């Protein structure tokens with residue numbers, strides 16, 4: 001009986017000890033993971049798909065993939081040559097601020113105001129680059 005209590009006490013002590021040693025380590029590891037995940041994830045995405053491509057797919061392809069509503073279709077050099085010839089700066093400006101053209105209405109930032117200017121320019125580069 002005495003032995004039983006002693007070994008129980010040791011077991012409890014060991015458990016408590018192990019528990020208190022592990023807990024802070026696990027906490028720190030989890031904390032580190034939580035901190036690094038949000039910043040690491042976009043970087044990984046950016047390297048596997050270009051930022052321009054992902055913005056294009058999310059915000060521009062609805063019109064530009066098929067040439068909906070008068071939008072110049074991606075991959076159609078005829079639709080793009082004249083536009084690219086105007087210079088990339090004008091294409092950026094039209095994409096950022098939107099404009100009414102002869103074919104239809106290009107909404108500012110493709111109708112997604114939460115996009116940064118940089119991302120919109122990357123999407124323009126992506127579309128123009130695939131339409132030469």
Ligand code: HEC
Nearest residue numbers: 059060063070071083094101102103104105106109110123
């Ligand atoms: C609601 C449909 C729609 C969406 C979404 C859209 N566009 Fe357009 N876009 C148009 C139309 C229509 C035109 C052609 C307007 C014209 O020339 O008459 C156009 C034209 C353009 C041009 C050519 C500009 C020029 O000066 O000739 C660029 C560049 C462009 N869009 C970029 C984008 C980018 C980048 C996105 C996503 C962030 C996007 N568009 C999303 C409809 C859209």
